[in-house]
Every structure is written in C-alpha cells, then in structure tokens.
Amino acid sequence: MLVHGAAANSRWWDHLAPSLLDENFGHVVAIDLSGHGDSGWRTVYSREQWAAEVIGLVKGLGISSTPLLVGHSLGGVIAIEAVFREPEAWSGLIVVDSAIGWSFPRLGERKFGVDHRSPRKYADPSDAVSHFRVVPAQPRPAEHLMEHIASQSLRGDAISGWTWKFDPSILTRKREAALAPWEEVADAMKGRFGYIRGEQSVLVNEQQFQTVAQKIGHQNALTIRHAHHHLILDDPEAFLSALAILRVRWAGAARAR
Numbered sequence: 143m144l145v146h147g148a149a150a151n152s153r154w155w156d157h158l159a160p161s162l163l164d165e166n167f168g169h170v171v172a173i174d175l176s177g178h179g180d181s182g183w184r185t186v187y188s189r190e191q192w193a194a195e196v197i198g199l200v201k202g203l204g205i206s207s208t209p210l211l212v213g214h215s216l217g218g219v220i221a222i223e224a225v226f227r228e229p230e231a232w233s234g235l236i237v238v239d240s241a242i243g244w245s246f247p248r249l250g251e252r253k254f255g256v257d258h259r260s261p262r263k264y265a266d267p268s269d270a271v272s273h274f275r276v277v278p279a280q281p282r283p284a285e286h287l288m289e290h291i292a293s294q295s296l297r298g299d300a301i302s303g304w305t306w307k308f309d310p311s312i313l314t315r316k317r318e319a320a321l322a323p324w325e326e327v328a329d330a331m332k333g334r335f336g337y338i339r340g341e342q343s344v345l346v347n348e349q350q351f352q353t354v355a356q357k358i359g360h361q362n363a364l365t366i367r368h369a370h371h372h373l374i375l376d377d378p379e380a381f382l383s384a385l386a387i388l389r390v391r392w393a394g395a396a397r398a399r
Contacts, residue, residue, distance in 0.1 A: 144172040145196060147215030149277065149308045151179030153294035154214075157287055158374065161382050167210070167389075173199050175220070177309035179295075187312050189321075193223035197231065207233070212385070214238040214374055215345070219321060225331065226322035234334035234392060235327065236385065239343050239371050242324045244350055261310050263303035267296055270304045276372045278344050283375035291375075328358050333395055336362045336388040340369035340376065361391055 144155045152172035159170045174181040175192045184191070200209060211232045213221030218240030225235050264270035274292035275282075282288065298304035328335040335358045339346040355363035364384045369376040 143196065143200060143209040143211045144170065145211070145213035145217035145221050146172070146175070146178065147217050148312060149178070149306070150215075150217075150291075151295055151307060153179065154291055154374065156290065156294070158378055158382065161378075162385075165382070165386060167385075168207070169205070171199070171203065171205075171209070175217075177312045179307055183309040183311075187309075189220055189223055192220045193227060196220060196224045197228055200231065210234045210236065210389075212236045212238065213240065215240055215371065218242065222324050222327050223322045225327050229327070229330040232331075234336065234388075235331055236336040236338065236388060237324075238337075238381075239339045239346055239373060241345050241350075242321065243353065261305050263298070263305045265303055267293070267298075267304045270296055270306075276375070278371055280342070280344070280370035280372060280376075283372060287375050287378075324354075325357055333359065333362070334392050336364070338364045338366065338373070338381065338384045340371055340373040341365050341367050342369060343371045343373075345371050362388065364388070 144152070144158075146152060146154050152174045155170075155172045159172070162170050173196060175195055176182060176184050177187055196211070208231060211221045211225065211234070213219070213236075215238070218237035219242060221235055221237060222240075222242060225232055262273075264273070271289055271292040274288055274295070276288075295307050296304050297307045337351075337354050337358060339351050351363065351365065364387065366373050366377055366380045366384060369380065374381050
C-alpha cells in the first residue's frame, strides 16, 4: 500500500509498481488521497481524515492479508497515523523521508515556491508539463519521470485551460493536533518499522535520522546516498533495493525468533 506526499498523487509510484510486482511484493495498491489526483475534494482536510482513507481503502478492497504500508513525505506521516489507529492491520511500515518527530515545513509558504492563492493555468498541457517542479526544490530528477508524473497530474481542457489536480487548500489547512507518537508505533510494529531517507534531504538531517535509527534499530534505518527528498525519483533502483533489504532483514528476524 503506497501513500504519496502533499500535492502529489498515486501516479508518482507508476515507475516502481512493475518492479515491486517482479520482486513478489504481491498486489500493489496506490491511493489518491482526497484533494489529490483523481479523488474528490473536501471542505476541510486533516491528517486524521487521510489516515482513515488509507484504512478504508484496504478494508474496501477486501484484502485478506496484512499489507506493507509505505508512505513518502507527508504520506509517511499519514501512514504512521494509520498504523497508530490500527496497528494489527499492517505487516510492516516503511516511512520515506518524512518529518516524524520534528517540525514539518508548510508547503504553502512562499519559501517553498508553491502559490496556493491563485493556481496558474496553462493554455497548453505541454506548457504545463514543462513548468512542473518538485517541492522542496532540488536537482531535477530524470526527465522521463518528471514528464510522466506531470502529464498525469493535470486537469482541464482546451477551453478553460490546464492546471494541477490537487486542491490548493490542502496547503493552507489549519494547524492540527499533535502527530501520532511514532515511537509508540515503532514499539507496536515489533521491529517492522523501517525508515529510508535521502542523504541530501532538506527535511531530514543527520541528527534527526540518527534519533530515528536509535529507536527503531540501525538495521531498519537506511540512507540512499546522493539522493534528495524525492528519492523515489532520484534513484528508483536504490529505493527498491532498500525495500528489499528491509524485507529480507525482517524475514530473518522472524526466523530467528
């Protein structure tokens, strides 16, 4: 079960899903959270509501086994909330470059380059695709990935113009209640809490990463060298390898018990 970050959508995982199937991860499910992708918009958004959507989708699909839950950026925070609510519903949790015990930046702030007041419209979809950027800013990932994600993130038509699918109000939602206690979630997962970060991430510094690693075990905390916050685009192969490493380590730990 794959959960995207803020202002993203399920299509950010398209380039990874075939490899996950080839590696026998089983069925692959990626959600469009409300206010994102092809899902509907709400009047009010909250981390708790998005977590309920993740739980609800798994139940609605009637999945008999307990899925591995993977969340990138804000998706990782939402994944933690989902596991906190129903820890027995998941076989494992992997958080990808998320701010889980420290301040998470507000993407609607001017310094992150997102204009939430009046989203720009483009007369031509190719023009929109050429202006697509990741946030926070970093060296541009592979062009074919950027073009695919951008083209799948557009809505509109030739008459009204083209703009991005996400609801701009997700970036300005009010401050919420305290984050679900990730330390308690780590305890509840009994060694099946993984954390992957990009070495050059602007959201997760070395000290923060080490704090997480000390809690969940250094064998469950991995760094992808030279990658930035959007590491699933920077180095997809390394990310897939990190998932495989965690799965092998967890299987070995289970046999040892």
